[in-house]
Amino acid sequence: MKYKFMKTLIISLLAVVLVATGCSTGGGDNKGAEGSASSNSSTNSGEKKVVEGLPDSIKNKDNIKLMVVRKIGGDDHTAQFLAGAKQEGESMGITVDTFTANGDTAKFHDAILQAVDKKYDGIIISHGDDTATVDEVKTIVDKGIPVVTFDSNPDLKNIPGVTLTSQDDEALARLTFDNLIKEKGEDAKIIYLWVDGFPPMVRRNNVYQEYLKKYPGIVEVERFGVAAGDTSVQTQNAVSAMLTKHKKGEIDAVFAAWDAFAIGATRAIKEAGRDEIQIYGIDVSNSDLQLLQMDESPWVSTAAVDPKMIGAVNVRILLNKIAGEETPQTYDMEASLITQEKLKESTEPVNMVNLSKIVPGWGETDAFSTDWMKALKDAYKK
Helix, strand or coil: CHHHHHHHHHHHHHHHHHHHHCCCCCCCCCCCCCCCCEEECCCCCCCCCCCCCCCHHHHCCCCCEEEEEECCCCCHHHHHHHHHHHHHHHCCCCEEEEEECCCCHHHHHHHHHHHHHCCCCEEEEECCCCHHHHHHHHHHHHCCCCEEEECCCHHHHHCCCCEEEEECHHHHHHHHHHHHHHHHCCCCEEEEECCCCCHHHHHHHHHHHHHHHHCCCCEEEEEECCCCCCHHHHHHHHHHHHHHHCCCCCCCEEEECCHHHHHHHHHHHHHHCCCCCEEEEECCCHHHHHHHCCCCCCEEEEEECCHHHHHHHHHHHHHHHHCCCCCCCEEEECCEEEEHHHHCCCCCCCCCCCHHHCCCCCCCCCCCCCHHHHHHHHHCCC
16 A cells, blocks of 8 residues: 555656646757758747738638748858748748758758648748759649749749749849959959859859959959858868968959858958958858958958848748739849948947948838738737
8 A cells, every 4th residue: 555655646746747847748849850950940829810901812821831941051141031031920920930951952852842741831942052942843833832932043933933032143243343343443453252053153253254354454363162061161271371372462352252251261361460451242140240340350341131131021922922912933132232331330339130220221121011911910019
C-alpha cells in the first residue's frame, strides 16, 4: 500500500510540474532545420475579423498562409527582407512562414516542394537562380498556387501569372558609378569587386561594362569576386593582397557590386592605412551603415533599396494574385543613393529605422496596396 501511495504521489507531482512549465507533446518554437538552413513561422491567433469590401477569394478563406523560401541567408539583408514580409502579412491577419537555405541548393529546392505539399495559399521565392527553380514554379502554377519571385532566374517572367520582382539593379549601378566618377574623375583607376552567376550581378555588370565604354579613361586595375558564407573575409584578404601589390597612386577607388564586398574592402583599406582609396558600394544594412559612419571610413556611398520594403511589396503582389487581381510580369523597386556626407548631417547615429530622415521616401511605398488591404490593416491594428 505504501508503494502504491508513493507511486500515485509521484505521478501527481509530475503532472503538476508539466502543467506549470507549459510542456506538451509537439509544442515549442520552430528553431530551424538541420545544417545551415533556418526556418521561421508566424501565426495569427484569435478569431477572424469581419471586414467589408474584401474580394471573395480573400473573404472565403479562414486563414491565408503564405510561404517565403530564400536561397541565400545569414546576412542582415535577408533578415530584413523576411521581417518585412512577415510584418506585412501579420498586419493583415495573415500567416507568413519563412525559410532560408543559406546557399544550400538542395535544401532550397526541398523547401519549395514542401511548401507545395503543405498547401500554402501562395509562395514567394527569393534568389532562385537556376533552371530547376523555373521547372518547379511551372509545376506550382499548374497546381493553382500563385507565385512571386525576387532576384531570380529571368526566365520566370515568361511563366503566365508569375511576377518577377527585383531591385532596380541598373539604377543601383548607375547611382554608384555616377558618384564614383563625380568624386574620382573620368580617368579613375579602380578595383572591381563583382561575381558572376546571379541575375542581379549580371544586370549590375551590364551597366559597369556600359560605363567603361562611355568613359574610356577608367582603368580597371584589379578585380575579385566570390559568393560564399565568408565573402567579406575572402574579399578582405584579396584586397589586402592588391594593396600590397599596388603602391599609393595606383588605385583611386573600389566599385563594390555587393555590400559583402564593400565590407571586406573597408576592413582591408583601414588596416593598410590607404585612406586615399574610397569605396562605392551597392546594398545597405545596419552593419553597413555603421561602417559608413565610422571615423575616416573609406566607404563613402552606397546605392540601395530598403529590404524590408522589398519583402512587404512581394507579399502585397502575392495577395493581389490570390484575390484574382491583375499583376505585372516584372516589377523593379526604386533605388536610392546613401552618402557618407549626408549621414554625417544627422545628430544621432543612423540606422535602417531612422534612415528615412536622411533619405526622403526611404522604406515607404504604396505599391500594390489596395483599399481592402488597408481595411484589413485597420481591422488587425494592435
